[in-house]
Amino acid sequence: MTKQRVLTGITTTGTPHLGNYVGAIRPAIAASQDENNQSFYFLADYHALIKCQDPAQVHQSTLEIAATWLALGLNTDNVVFYRQSDVHEIPELTWLLTCMTGKGLMNRAHAYKAAVDANRADGEDSDFGVTMGLYSYPILMAADILMFNANKVPVGKDQVQHIEMARDIAQRFNHHYGEHFALPEAVVDDHVAVLQGLDGRKMSKSYGNTIPLFLPEKKLKKHINKIKTNLLEPGEPKDPDTSTVFQVWQAFASEEQTAEMRKAFEEGIAWGEAKKQLFELVNGQIGEARERYNELLANPDKIEAELEKGAVKARAYSAPFIEKLRHAVGIRKIG
Structure with a gap:
């Protein structure tokens, strides 16, 4: 039986808290033990740049989150655990997909629409403070998924739209250049625990009510x-x-x-x-x-070694695949 490829992105902003553990980390690590799955876990440090322009914070958060997953028992021999920025083919695929993505599709992205609505409510220009990172990040997310032809992507309900966008982009590419991408499915666990924070609201870094793990x-x-x-x-x-x-x-x-x-x-x-x-x-x-x-925090070289090992495993998939995609779009040797 062909294994299902399951891909999980891990945001590298902030310090992990009990809510992250119960709602995302614990079930993801349990799922990684399923022998019917081929699991990919990546630290989404390119995505982090959309919200955080503090280099020290981006670096420290990447360190802490990698250490958290490793400390909690993620078996890197059974999964592919890598840093997004180590897979150089992802930005290239992002551009290939960008060239096939309609602007209207990006206009409908929830995060962009929320930013526009907030600007209008404040009497600002609709696109005030909106970066191209925020606007087009669903395409980067699509590249993360399609780079490894993931079949299933565990997400919260607020991210389902992005999986649907990845499907749309993949279908358009496939129609134009031939069948290259599997169409991913969002996996939403309706029974996942959502912890309340110190003040009774949902535990969230944005509320400042978390209990660090x-x-x-x-x-x-x-x-x-x-x-x-x-x-x-x-x-x-x-x-x-x-x-x-x-x-x-x-x-x-x-x-x-x-x-x-x-x-x-x-x-x-x-x-x-x-x-x-x-x-x-x-x-x-x-x-x-x-x-x-x-x-692990006291020995960051151990964490780096695990990430580098994961990058080698990830690029064993991504490097030959991007060559195939380059050939498909016409970027290949002349002779």
Whole structure:
């Protein structure tokens, strides 16, 4: 049976937090163990430049995120784990695809339309502050996917449009130059956990309400103690379904542990005790990975070696494929 190619892009902006772990990293690493899949994971550092022009931050974030995935058990012998910028064929494919992409398609991109709407609401020119990176980044995303002819791309609901755009671009290229690209499918997990942050809103770097994944023990405990709760006293029943403390607990606990904590809430567990138990649960699960993470940060050459190994594996696919695509569009030797 032919293996399905599954491609996952990892944004290299910001420090990974518990929400990233529960919602994306943990399920992706579990999926990488599926022997029916051929899995590709890449650090999207070209994409990072669209939102961040701080070189030090882009570099540091790439280091931290690579270390995070490796520390949490991504087996690079079984998958292709690479840095986007190490695969030199991707920018070239981006240009080939750009030449086949209608401007009208890019005009419909959600991120671009949101920027235009915000500008108009502020009385600015529609394209004020809009870079070509923001405008055309769905084409770069299409190149990421089509470079390896990925069959399936796990994404959030807000990214489904970009997979549909990649399909449209691939179909147009195939129609014009012959069948070269597989048509990717978006994979959306409706059951993936979305953690609430310290203030009860969705955990997000943009809200400043995150709990970084690999905080030292004391700082992790301090952050968990900051989780917003109501004023109910010890002994008063508490509603677990409206509690951020319980929601985070549920994301890390077994079914049995979840049932026990739900009962404790109904019996009026004190918020301090609930947070203490939550800290112990989370810390117990990430403690060993945190040690590996800190060891990797102290030895960045180990991370670089893994990425370079991944680049060699990735380019074993991309280098011959771009030659084939060059030939298809007419860029080839004359003699």
